Amino acid sequence: MNFASDNWAGASPRILEALAAGNGGLAPAYGQDDLTREANARLSALFGRDVGVFTAATGTAANSLALAALCPPYGAVYAHEDAHIIADEGGAPEFITQGARLIGIGGLAGKIDPARFETVAGRASGPAGRLPVPAALSLTQATECGTVYRPEEILALTGPARERGLKVHMDGARFPNALAFLKQLSNDIAPADVTWKAGIDALSFGFTKTGALMAEAVVLFDAEKAAEIEWRRKRSGHIVSKARLIAIQIIAMLEDDHWLDLARHANAMAALLDKGLRAAGHEIAFPVEANEVFAVLPKALIERLRQAGGRFYEWPRGSLAPERHPGPDADLVRLVTSFATRPDEVEAFARLAAG
Structure with a gap:
């Protein structure tokens, strides 16, 4: 993941x-x-x-x-x-x-x-x-x-x-x-x-x-x-x-067009991740258009996801409107998919995020 x-x-x-x-x-x-x-x-x-x-x-x-x-x-x-x-x-x-x-x-x-x-x-x-x-x-x-x-x-x-x-x-x-x-x-x-x-x-x-x-x-x-x-x-x-x-x-x-095929797969995995996180009730900060998903997650969940093997980064909030900044118990995280990302990885992460 x-x-x-x-x-x-x-x-x-x-x-x-x-x-x-x-x-x-x-x-x-x-x-x-x-x-x-x-x-x-x-x-x-x-x-x-x-x-x-x-x-x-x-x-x-x-x-x-x-x-x-x-x-x-x-x-x-x-x-x-x-x-x-x-x-x-x-x-x-x-x-x-x-x-x-x-x-x-x-x-x-x-x-x-x-x-x-x-x-x-x-x-x-x-x-x-x-x-x-x-x-x-x-x-x-x-x-x-x-x-x-x-x-x-x-x-x-x-x-x-x-x-x-x-x-x-x-x-x-x-x-x-x-x-x-x-x-x-x-x-x-x-x-x-x-x-x-x-x-x-x-x-x-x-x-x-x-x-x-x-x-x-x-x-x-x-x-x-x-x-x-x-x-x-x-x-x-x-x-x-x-x-x-x-x-x-x-x-x-x-x-x-191998470059486009690889990019399409990465984008599709980001769209799948976007869908899974939204279904779990999490806010997605920006439209998911390429291969990056920015989600607002509770800090306690961020720690659990990392303990379960999730790898991602917290991200600066500058591109978010001030009224959409996460509260003190949450943070903005960036999740990036690639040509090598598998659907089962995305689904497993989304399941953990819903738990």
Whole structure:
């Protein structure tokens, strides 16, 4: 009953098979191989345009390098106050951009409030030199609360950002889960509709949480930007010599929409968990749209669940409206499902939560 993080799961068997099959022989290093070129071409096909691609081994590296391509050292990057780049990456984006400042903006359910964004960005329009120059906006898709931006919600933020001359980054560590959900609303939605067509300049496309061993891709919708990043990637220690092994994983993920199948399973397990906890009488804090469930549970029950083998984390309450904050005897917890989550694990947890 491990719902601590989708990072705790291993790799999809198909990924391991692809790595074993592609491991033999020799190939040029540092991304000069045919498999890396094929992965790049497949990503261009997926997004329906020529894109620049560079791969990374970690999501933090992908986010930080993408922001370095969009934001100067003296600039400001706006993001939700609970965004991974602010709350979980130890200042890495500020380090790799060589000084850009991360500025958090509030909003319920993990989504940036457009009015708050306009207000905060507007404050930086005063006399030069007082505040960092507004340079980039970063959206998290799916959000840290497991909610998903619809295309019109993205446009409501990218439109004002572009009017102010900002570039827009998307942290897509759980982009597959977000797209799987959006396709439930309309199967016609394509990756392009919630990225470059909606005003996104760079996407950190996460494959690791979805079920890769270790593979992230930064997709730059201005292909020429990719060339600017190479020296930053090398100077920051994130250039991978055996890049074909990351490319193999990306190719295997994109083959027959394996990435979406894995995400759909994780999302379905979250929906099952949501149903079970609601049936047990517990409040669910945010709409369950991707593979995360946020529940308000009594502290005594939290302890019993842990003693029974449950794994999960208590979570900050900032994205909850104040009137919905748990009382002194309860807490907000996050439960994350993955491609490896089994229905019997979910059902067992829900039964214990009802006891």
